[in-house]
Amino acid sequence: MSVVIVVGAQWGDEGKGKVVDILAEKAEAVVRYGGGANAGHTLVIGGRKLVTHLIPSGVLHPGKACVLGDGMVVDPQTLLEEIAACQDRGLLAGGELKVGEGAHVILPYHRLVEGLREEQRKAIGTTRRGIGPAYEAKVARRGVRIRDLFRPARLRELVTQNVDELSPLILHLGGTPPTASDQATWVDEALAAGERLRPFVCDTSRWVHDAIVAGKHVLFEGAQGGLLDIDHGTYPYVTSSSTIAAGACQGVGIGPSKIDKVIGITKAYATRVGGGPFPTELHGDAGENLRKAGGEYGATTGRPRRCGWLDLPALRLGVRLSGMDGLALTKLDVLGGLPEVSACVAYKLDGRELDELPQDPDDVARAEPVYASWPGWGPIGDARTIDALPDPARRYIDAIERLAGVPFTMVSVGADRAETILLRDAF
C-alpha cells in the first residue's frame, strides 16, 4: 500500500496531467482534492490530446477510480459536459467516477460576482470559473454542497439566502442582481444536474480511507501549484484553496499519517497566468519566443501564459511548503532550442542573499534575482535515459536537483506519455 501526493511546485501548469497519467498506471485510484475547473490538465497519448478540468487525470486508465474529493468546488454543468466528453471516448464506462457529497457547488451567481470583481481596478486575473466566490460561501458557511442537490427545499433556501446577501454587492460592483426567475431557473437546473450526477455521488472520504486500508495504491492529484496556495502563495495573487500537499489530507478527509510520499512537479522554466509577482519573467521577444516554443497558452482559458527563467528560490519554497520527497522535471525539451539557458539561483535583498522567494510583496519587488547560465543542448525529445541527454542538459538537471534539494523521479522531454525518462518508482 502506498499513498502518493502529486503537486505543482510553481504557479500551476507544471505538467501535473502528464505526470499523474503516467503514475496512474500503478494506482487503483486518482483523487482530486481541491480547486475546480480553474484547473486544466493536459494528457497526450500517441499524439491524441485530452484536457481534464474536474475529472482526475487517471481517466485514461479503464477501471481506475477517479475521485472528486470534498475539498473541491464543482460546477455541475461543467462536470456533466466533461463526463459526456469522456464517455464519448469510451472512458468512465465502468463506474470509475466518484463525486464527494460534501464538495461545494459553483452556481451562476458565483461566476457573476467574480466577473464583476475582475472588471475592477485591482483584478487578480482569475479563470472566472466562480472558484473564489464558491470558496467564500463555503468559509462563510452558506455554501451549497453536492448533497444539497438532492434536497430541493434546502437548495432553494440556500440559493435565496446567498443571492439576497450578494445582491447589494452585485449592485455596488455595477451589476444587475439576479431576479426571482433567475434563481428559480438556477435551482431547477441544479436539481436536474444533481439527478444526472446522483449515480456517481458518495462519501468519498470513507471510500478513499477504505481503499487505503485495503492496501491499494492511491494517488492524490494536486491542482494549481504551491505558489498559488491561499495561505502560503503570492497572496493576494493566489487561488482560494490549499494547493500544497497538506491540502490533500484536508480536501479528501484523510489523516496525514496515511501519506507515504509527495512528488512535486516543476517545469524547466517558469510560467504564470494572471497577475502577481514573477521576478524572472521575460518580456518582449524573449518571453514571446519561450511562450511559442513551450506552447504556453492556458489549458482552461486559452490566455497566453507569462514565461520566464526557472526561479530556484521560488522552487525551494514550493518544495518546502509541500515537503516534497522528489521532483518530476517537465518541458526540458523546450529550452533545448535556446543558445543559452539561465535560471535564478538566489535573490539579493538589502545586502543579504536569500535562498527562497521572499514572502512580502514589497520584498519580492525589491529583491534582485541572481542568475546562472548554461549553454543550450539542442533537441532531446528522443531521449529515454538520462545518459542519452547531452552534457549541458545533464549539468542543468544536476544544478536544479542540488539547489532544489530533492532528487528527480522523472524527466519529461515532450508532451506525449512516451516522451519521458523514468528515474525512480513513485510507489
Ligand code: GDP
Ligand atoms: P497541468 O495543469 O500541470 O496539468 O499542466 P497543463 O496541461 O496546463 O500545461 C502543461 C502543458 O505542457 C500541456 O500542454 C502539456 O501537454 C505540455 N507538456 C507536459 N510535459 C511536457 C514536456 O515535457 N515537454 C513539452 N514540450 N510539453 C509538455
Ligand code: IMO
Ligand atoms: P492547473 O491545475 C495556472 C491562477 C489564475 C489566477 C489565480 C486565481 O491547470 O495548474 P482562480 O480562478 O483560481 O480564482 O484564479 O490562479 N490559476 C491557475 N494558473 N494553472 C492553474 O491550474 C490555475 N488555476 C488558477 O490564473 O492567477
Ligand code: MG
Ligand atoms: Mg493547467
